[in-house]
Amino acid sequence: MEATKKKLILLVDDEQDIREVLAIALTDIGYDVLEAANGKQALKIFKEESPTIVLTDIKMPGIDGIEILKKIKQKNPETEVIMITGHGDIDIAIKSLKYEAIDFITKPISSDALEIALKRANEKIVTRNQLKQYTENLEDLLRQKSMLRDNLSSLGVMIGSISHGIKGLLTNLDGGVYLMESGFGKKDEQLIDEGFDILKLTIDRIKKMIFDILYYSKEREIKIKKINLLKFASDIADILEQKALSHGIKIVREFDNAPSKFFADPEHIRSALINILDNAVDACIEDKGEKDHKIIFTLKQDEKYNIFEIHDNGIGMDQKTREKIFNLFFSSKHNKGTGFGLFISKNIIQQHGGIINLKSAKGKGTCIQVKLPITDYENR
Ligand SMILES: Nc1ncnc2c1ncn2[C@@H]1O[C@H](COP(=O)(O)OP(=O)(O)O)[C@@H](O)[C@H]1O
Numbered sequence: 001m002e003a004t005k006k007k008l009i010l011l012v013d014d015e016q017d018i019r020e021v022l023a024i025a026l027t028d029i030g031y032d033v034l035e036a037a038n039g040k041q042a043l044k045i046f047k048e049e050s051p052t053i054v055l056t057d058i059k060m061p062g063i064d065g066i067e068i069l070k071k072i073k074q075k076n077p078e079t080e081v082i083m084i085t086g087h088g089d090i091d092i093a094i095k096s097l098k099y100e101a102i103d104f105i106t107k108p109i110s111s112d113a114l115e116i117a118l119k120r121a122n123e124k125i126v127t128r129n130q131l132k133q134y135t136e137n138l139e140d141l142l143r144q145k146s147m148l149r150d151n152l153s154s155l156g157v158m159i160g161s162i163s164h165g166i167k168g169l170l171t172n173l174d175g176g177v178y179l180m181e182s183g184f185g186k187k188d189e190q191l192i193d194e195g196f197d198i199l200k201l202t203i204d205r206i207k208k209m210i211f212d213i214l215y216y217s218k219e220r221e222i223k224i225k226k227i228n229l230l231k232f233a234s235d236i237a238d239i240l241e242q243k244a245l246s247h248g249i250k251i252v253r254e255f256d257n258a259p260s261k262f263f264a265d266p267e268h269i270r271s272a273l274i275n276i277l278d279n280a281v282d283a284c285i286e287d288k289g290e291k292d293h294k295i296i297f298t299l300k301q302d303e304k305y306n307i308f309e310i311h312d313n314g315i316g317m318d319q320k321t322r323e324k325i326f327n328l329f330f331s332s333k334h335n336k337g338t339g340f341g342l343f344i345s346k347n348i349i350q351q352h353g354g355i356i357n358l359k360s361a362k363g364k365g366t367c368i369q370v371k372l373p374i375t376d377y378e379n380r
């Protein structure tokens with residue numbers, strides 16, 4: 001129980017005899033007693049030890065009891081201060097109540113008066129602590145409620161976009177079936193083939209979409225590991241090198257300023273970076289201009305972040321596209337894309353406390369920058 005726990009009390013009186021007697025009485029009823037002979041000492045001890053209760057004489061040379069009371073209440077309003085007054089000091093005693101002293105007792109101090117004042121101080125402390133706990137519980141409940149609401153609304157957005165995506169796919173399936181049916185009716189092999197192609201493409205896209213949904217819907221906890229960054233980044237570049245080279249696109253690795261150590265969840269960051277690099281390759285393939293296409297993959301570091309940059313000179317994006325690329329299901333690649341890549345990548349990066357930035361101009365190219373905060377681990 002709160003009241004029986006050993007409490008720290010600061011006793012302030014310039015008269016040594018009174019301090020001694022009071023200290024014995026207080027120790028007897030279970031307090032740990034700190035003593036101060038004047039105001040200056042009292043404030044110093046208060047600062048160092050933060051006692052829950054202060055018992056102070058009012059009349060003292062130098063800093064007096066009222067001054068101590070004011071200073072203590074200023075520093076920590078939750079400290080309860082009991083004033084000790086002499087006979088005839090009733091005016092000052094009442095003044096002290098104005099400054100939030102919990103009680104005052106008069107000299108010569110009776111043990112009853114002392115115990116009543118202490119009881120009152122303790123009750124106030126207990127009540128305050130209870131109140132604090134109720135408030136904290138309430139705040140907790142409110143936080144949970146708003147989290148729940150956020151989850152529900154993002155679920156709503158997700159279901160909305162999935163339905164939208166599926167609707168598009170159904171239209172494609174209908175179209176394919178229609179072509180095939182009329183192809184069979186007219187014995188037109190070309191129509192049948194066209195319909196069949198549409199069906200195959202759509203089925204591929206459904207497959208891809210389902211995989212992506214499964215990937216996204218798993219509540220994946222991140223597992224931070226130490227990563228050898230040079231190898232990690234080289235592996236990622238290797239994965240896309242084949243696809244790039246087969247379209248005459250060069251992937252340039254600028255790893256000279258790579259940080260030596262790097263901590264993140266390797267699986268997640270890998271899939272985010274692969275997504276971004278894959279988009280860069282697609283953007284170059286899509287660009288039918290005459291330029292030599294290349295993708296520059298840069299690793300660097302500033303004071304706060306490990307930085308990854310993927311820069312391509314592919315088709316680039318207009319403003320409308322730039323605004324939508326992180327949306328779930330936004331894709332400009334028709335049957336080839338799902339619109340999941342950047343949505344998931346952004347989630348992963350944010351889960352790491354990181355930021356993803358975009359710079360892009362239509363016809364010129366795109367730069368995607370991923371900044372992951374340097375963690376405590378890095379400095380060890
Ligand atoms: N490097 C890039 N250059 C041009 N457009 C890009 C680039 N990266 C992403 N985009 C645009 O953002 C869209 C969404 O990308 P993403 O979420 O990965 O989906 P997906 O690749 O399946 O289309 C792409 O369809 C494309 O329009």
Ligand SMILES: [Mg+2]
Nearest residue numbers: 275279341342
């Ligand atoms: Mg993509």
